[in-house]
């Protein structure tokens with residue numbers, strides 16, 4: 001199957017239909033959740049403290065939901081309006097921005113305690129136009145330089161992506177280093193065709209004082225451990241959903257915020273907004 005980034009630009013590929021299909025696919029939900037938990041582990045945040053995180057290419061908020069569940073506040077940026085629309089409909093708690101990460105970020109220096117990005121930066125390896133300013137190295141340079149500045153010192157950014165060659169990994173890491181990042185590449189299950197995952201684990205300053213973490217080995221043992229963890233998480237997620245019903249006021253406030261920001265197509269308020277469904281019996 002052809003890679004999505006070779007088919008069309010992201011904001012076209014993730015149009016209304018694909019954005020919904022992507023978000024509702026239970027296999028995708030599961031894989032993205034696994035990678036988000038692993039990214040959080042690699043971020044190595046101080047335990048039991050809420051952090052302020054950036055989700056780069058947040059899409060419909062699949063990772064954001066996990067950040068919320070773990071008690072963190074987050075900001076999400078994405079280039080595809082339809083993905084953000086789905087995130088909005090799903091009433092995620094993060095603040096969402098429509099933005100091309102290849103143009104760089106405009107956040108105040110040191111704003112974030114960390115950043116994650118799941119299955120996104122391979123899109124930056126394709127030139128959007130033939131203009132030199134949109135060449136992959138230029139876009140990657142703007143992306144990494146402004147990301148470095150948006151993170152506080154020390155902190156980390158963990159970016160999972162799908163390289164199609166070692167040269168691509170080399171290009172990305174060398175540009176990240178030039179932008180000031182330390183750290184390196186972490187490869188989980190390197191010998192498995194299916195389970196192999198590549199993470200860039202980037203440090204601002206000393207990144208919290210540790211070496212680049214080791215990748216996970218041994219597919220079978222890993223799969224079993226993953227399964228156990230998944231079961232635990234699903235239970236925790238269900239429990240936290242039960243205790244985290246968003247009330248009408250919260251939803252109205254969020255919609256009002258988006259309208260004031262000039263966002264179009266915010267769903268209308270109705271007598272049903274934020275009301276619990278009656279149990280069917």
Ligand SMILES: C[S@@+](CC[C@H](N)C(=O)[O-])C[C@H]1O[C@@H](n2cnc3c(N)ncnc32)[C@H](O)[C@@H]1O
Pocket residue numbers: 010011014032056057058059060061062063077078079080083099100101102117118119120123124
């Ligand atoms: C495979 S989806 C992953 C979405 C989300 N991170 C997740 O794990 O569900 C890739 C996302 O990257 C976004 N993306 C691709 N290129 C981008 C760019 N230049 N700027 C911002 N977002 C981009 C797409 O719009 C899409 O939402």
